[in-house]
Amino acid sequence: MANLAIVTSASIQHGAGGVLALAARAVTKRFPGVIANDQVNFDLARGEVHTLLGENGAGKSTLASVLCGLYRPEAGQVVRDGKEVRLNSPRDGLAHGIAMVHQHFRLVDRFTVAENVVLGHKSLSFVLATAEIEAKVAAITEEFGLPLDPRAVVGELSAGERQRVEIVKALYQGAEILLLDEPTALLAPPEVEKLFLTVRAMTHVGKSVVFVSHKLGEVVDISDRITVMRGGKVTGSVRRGEADVRRLAELMVGREINIVSRRAKSPVGEVLLSVSQVHLERDGAAMLTDINLEVRGGEIVGVAGVAGNGQRDLAEVIAGLCAPQQGNVTVCGTPTAGRGAGGARRAGLAYVPEDRLGTGLAPSMSIRDNLVLTRVRDFLVDRKSALLEAETFIKQLEIKTPGPLTPTRKLSGGNAQKVLLAREIFAVSGARVLVVCSPTRGLDVGAVETVHALLDEARDAGKAILLVSEDLDEVMTLADRVLVLYRGRITLEQTGLDTNVDRVGQAMAGITT
Amino acid sequence: MILLGRRVQVEQRMAVPKSAVVIVPVVSVVFALVVGGVFLALTGHPPIRTYLDLLDNGYTSFYGITDTLGLATPLICTGLAAAFAFRMNLYSIGQEGQMYLGMIGGTWVGIVLADSLPPLIAVPSVLVFGAIAGAAWIAVPAFLRARLGTSEIVSTLLLNYVALNLVNYFIFGSTGFFRDPTTSFPQGRAVAESARLSPMAFFTDKVTNAYPTLFVAILLAVFLFWFMRVSNYGYETAVYADSPNTARYAGMNSAWLQSSVLLVSGALAGVGGAMYVVGPAGKVDPGLLQVGLGYAGIVVAALARYNFLAVVLAAVLFAGLRTGGNALQVSNDPVPIAIAVVLQGAVLLFALGGELFRRNKVTLVRVQRATT
Numbered sequence: 001m002a003n004l005a006i007v008t009s010a011s012i013q014h015g016a017g018g019v020l021a022l023a024a025r026a027v028t029k030r031f032p033g034v035i036a037n038d039q040v041n042f043d044l045a046r047g048e049v050h051t052l053l054g055e056n057g058a059g060k061s062t063l064a065s066v067l068c069g070l071y072r073p074e075a076g077q078v079v080r081d082g083k084e085v086r087l088n089s090p091r092d093g094l095a096h097g098i099a100m101v102h103q104h105f106r107l108v109d110r111f112t113v114a115e116n117v118v119l120g121h122k123s124l125s126f127v128l129a130t131a132e133i134e135a136k137v138a139a140i141t142e143e144f145g146l147p148l149d150p151r152a153v154v155g156e157l158s159a160g161e162r163q164r165v166e167i168v169k170a171l172y173q174g175a176e177i178l179l180l181d182e183p184t185a186l187l188a189p190p191e192v193e194k195l196f197l198t199v200r201a202m203t204h205v206g207k208s209v210v211f212v213s214h215k216l217g218e219v220v221d222i223s224d225r226i227t228v229m230r231g232g233k234v235t236g237s238v239r240r241g242e243a244d245v246r247r248l249a250e251l252m253v254g255r256e257i258n259i260v261s262r263r264a265k266s267p268v269g270e271v272l273l274s275v276s277q278v279h280l281e282r283d284g285a286a287m288l289t290d291i292n293l294e295v296r297g298g299e300i301v302g303v304a305g306v307a308g309n310g311q312r313d314l315a316e317v318i319a320g321l322c323a324p325q326q327g328n329v330t331v332c333g334t335p336t337a338g339r340g341a342g343g344a345r346r347a348g349l350a351y352v353p354e355d356r357l358g359t360g361l362a363p364s365m366s367i368r369d370n371l372v373l374t375r376v377r378d379f380l381v382d383r384k385s386a387l388l389e390a391e392t393f394i395k396q397l398e399i400k401t402p403g404p405l406t407p408t409r410k411l412s413g414g415n416a417q418k419v420l421l422a423r424e425i426f427a428v429s430g431a432r433v434l435v436v437c438s439p440t441r442g443l444d445v446g447a448v449e450t451v452h453a454l455l456d457e458a459r460d461a462g463k464a465i466l467l468v469s470e471d472l473d474e475v476m477t478l479a480d481r482v483l484v485l486y487r488g489r490i491t492l493e494q495t496g497l498d499t500n501v502d503r504v505g506q507a508m509a510g511i512t513t
Numbered sequence: 514m515i516l517l518g519r520r521v522q523v524e525q526r527m528a529v530p531k532s533a534v535v536i537v538p539v540v541s542v543v544f545a546l547v548v549g550g551v552f553l554a555l556t557g558h559p560p561i562r563t564y565l566d567l568l569d570n571g572y573t574s575f576y577g578i579t580d581t582l583g584l585a586t587p588l589i590c591t592g593l594a595a596a597f598a599f600r601m602n603l604y605s606i607g608q609e610g611q612m613y614l615g616m617i618g619g620t621w622v623g624i625v626l627a628d629s630l631p632p633l634i635a636v637p638s639v640l641v642f643g644a645i646a647g648a649a650w651i652a653v654p655a656f657l658r659a660r661l662g663t664s665e666i667v668s669t670l671l672l673n674y675v676a677l678n679l680v681n682y683f684i685f686g687s688t689g690f691f692r693d694p695t696t697s698f699p700q701g702r703a704v705a706e707s708a709r710l711s712p713m714a715f716f717t718d719k720v721t722n723a724y725p726t727l728f729v730a731i732l733l734a735v736f737l738f739w740f741m742r743v744s745n746y747g748y749e750t751a752v753y754a755d756s757p758n759t760a761r762y763a764g765m766n767s768a769w770l771q772s773s774v775l776l777v778s779g780a781l782a783g784v785g786g787a788m789y790v791v792g793p794a795g796k797v798d799p800g801l802l803q804v805g806l807g808y809a810g811i812v813v814a815a816l817a818r819y820n821f822l823a824v825v826l827a828a829v830l831f832a833g834l835r836t837g838g839n840a841l842q843v844s845n846d847p848v849p850i851a852i853a854v855v856l857q858g859a860v861l862l863f864a865l866g867g868e869l870f871r872r873n874k875v876t877l878v879r880v881q882r883a884t885t
Contacts, residue, residue: 321761341764351762359762362755373752373763377745 019046021208022177027076029062036062038232047203051211051219054229055444057412060212064179068100069093099170100179105162109155116154117169140171144201160191179210196222214444216248228252269297272464273433278327280313287313288488295464302479303468306508310488311468315437319351320344331433350424350431354438360420363409370408371423393422414447425458437468484508533871541867545859552855558848571837579721585832589730590785591810592824598778600819601754607669608782609807610676611647615786618646620797623704635707640787647783648776655775659768684799691797701796710791724792731825738821816864
């Protein structure tokens with residue numbers, strides 16, 4: 001780490017030369033119903049890491065897209081090395097040495113790393129000079145600390161490795177300025193560390209990085225400057241050393257954030273959800289082994305674990321989406337294993353899946369129509385009451401949308417999640433058991449607050465809530481009891497105030513004492 | 514693409530402006546006419562006069578419009594059939610074969626049962642049996658699709674050839690039930706009179722080629738438009754079409770949705786074939802094979818963007834091009850039917866191409882030298 005500090009200070013000095021690499025001048029970009037960027041000014045010095053911080057929908061990604069040529073602003077200019085440039089496409093951006101790594105990777109799964117890197121490159125020979133390309137890719141990975149095998153097939157790589165491919169691709173194409181859109185969203189902590197090393201290696205040689213993020217904690221370390229956006233406008237900008245997390249948070253959400261533990265407020269009621277001796281195999285591999293758990297009315301039971309240890313299978317078994325080979329699931333006294341999603345719902349279960357837009361909501365359908373999705377519908381669908389309900393939710397939960405007839409795919413992640421949660425908590429009549437998976441994944445601070453408040457409210461109303469989340473902090477804050485899922489087994493159970501974060505963390509890593 | 518120092522830039526629209534919904538199809542048709550005009554001029558026919566002739570023979574003269582409406586009647590049905598399946602992302606192209614089966618099934622009832630029934634019951638039973646036969650013809654592809662995920666495109670297309678050969682066999686290859694026993698000339702056995710409708714006269718004493726089944730077809734379109742908008746079935750199919758995962762999450766039965774949509778689509782095409790029986794043909798008529806109304810239904814559905822009400826208009830538009838084109842062939846200055854077909858093709862091509870303009874904002878941007 002000492003090493004890092006030196007590199008960083010060097011890069012600051014480098015940037016202090018004050019050579020502006022890229023700037024936005026009074027950029028305005030509108031989308032129907034919203035002004036995503038309202039007269040935004042932004043600049044980036046050579047060798048600088050400049051972070052754009054803000055909630056989802058604050059306009060950070062829009063600004064980055066304008067800077068890389070993906071969007072054209074209605075007004076304002078993009079200035080590169082002191083000259084105004086007109087970027088009509090990302091290709092124009094690349095011609096000026098500006099590249100963006102998107103949150104959702106744009107790679108061909110069946111191609112190798114090297115093939116993906118040269119994809120779309122203009123000066124390719126008819127027959128690919130594979131060895132040469134691979135050597136160049138290897139040189140870049142070496143220089144910037146991006147461990148990658150140029151011959152590996154992208155489809156077999158982890159999210160972190162794919163991100164490295166995107167970065168290598170940008171560098172290969174001669175990018176001097178790299179825009180990283182929510183680069184840590186899909187990364188595990190050690191991978192984030194590696195990414196930061198890469199960023200520093202880039203600034204060290206005079207390249208500049210724009211870091212788009214909504215995660216306050218991590219950006220403070222990496223940034224030379226942080227500019228905060230809210231509602232399409234810049235609300236403040238701080239330099240390294242001046243950054244105060246509280247102040248930044250206030251700039252982001254425009255109000256003070258209140259962080260309190262919500263544990264064990266309501267008395268615990270009868271058992272509403274019970275899972276006993278559940279065993280699930282998929283393609284011959286055991287996904288869940290001997291799962292036993294109970295959730296009572298008025299409590300939140302958290303299931304912690306590293307991704308891929310059976311959380312999804314557990315949620316799907318309880319929700320009736322897949323039938324376990326052995327064992328029972330009982331919802332409000334009714335056995336539901338093997339009775340399908342409809343059976344589980346009729347017994348009183350509501351389910352908020354991890355994948356909001358592709359599973360929990362129908363993306364092209366309106367908020368109104370999505371509210372009737374998990375209701376018992378008559379032969380003719382009652383859209384009138386759904387419309388009233390949608391209007392109420394929009395008002396009460398401050399869902400940002402032009403109206404109840406807007407397709408849910410046009411909502412930001414946080415607003416989509418509000419619609420989904422509102423439906424599953426309030427709109428589904430009689431559901432007393434709630435299974436919630438990663439409810440705040442990818443959400444900004446303000447939306448996380450709302451989601452947690454909603455879950456809290458549901459618990460106080462006597463619902464039994466099973467919270468499955470990879471975010472340990474979230475589980476620790478919300479849950480009255482914590483279970484740890486490791487390789488399809490529950491390896492640890494801790495209750496209430498006795499919960500020991502270290503032991504939970506160890507259990508997640510497979511260490512049980 | 515670079516034109517005259519400018520580059521064509523295509524950007525996805527966030528919202529489709531209302532005006533584009535009207536302007537784009539109109540402009541598409543105009544462009545199609547221009548392209549068709551080029552072909553007419555090249556083959557030595559004055560484009561404007563030919564178009565006026567086409568307009569007259571297809572739409573504005575009495576016999577022109579009644580012929581068009583008569584042809585449009587089964588076309589509305591096959592158009593509805595295609596639209597119904599395509600909305601669910603089920604690309605059945607078996608309307609042609611299902612329509613033949615509708616004709617066969619309808620004729621069977623018309624011969625066997627209709628004699629003993631009054632027209633008020635006989636005609637509907639022909640239509641219902643046509644629907645059942647059409648649905649039966651798609652039952653196997655529907656089952657394969659819903660249970661095994663087999664592509665419905667291939668299976669429904671192949672069954673079109675089976676159906677085509679079935680009709681040929683009944684009339685030309687055998688002296689069986691559907692063949693007219695009273696003559697050695699290969700033609701179909703006529704259904705009972707009670708199973709036939711008389712053509713509409715439109716308050717004149719003229720004999721037209723339009724039959725009251727037109728109203729049945731329009732009613733079907735209106736009903737589907739309403740039903741799919743308000744019913745739970747319409748809702749579930751819309752969810753499934755949008756996101757199969759969401760449908761699964763909500764506990765919908767995807768096998769039922771897929772197979773039922775395909776069966777209804779087959780039934781709609783089958784009704785189209787049966788309308789041919791109660792209307793102009795009155796028997797299993799190989800003449801239907803020449804018309805290609807099943808495939809045209811796909812075109813009509815695409816033109817209508819799978820909107821059931823728009824299918825009616827698109828079918829009339831399309832049928833008019835056909836009847837108008839046919840009439841031009843026998844005029845004083847005969848225009849080859851191929852030109853009419855070119856025109857139809859151009860309309861489709863431009864209508865689908867127009868989709869690009871509806872969904873995207875297309876602008877010309879001055880190409881700028883790369884600044885260094």
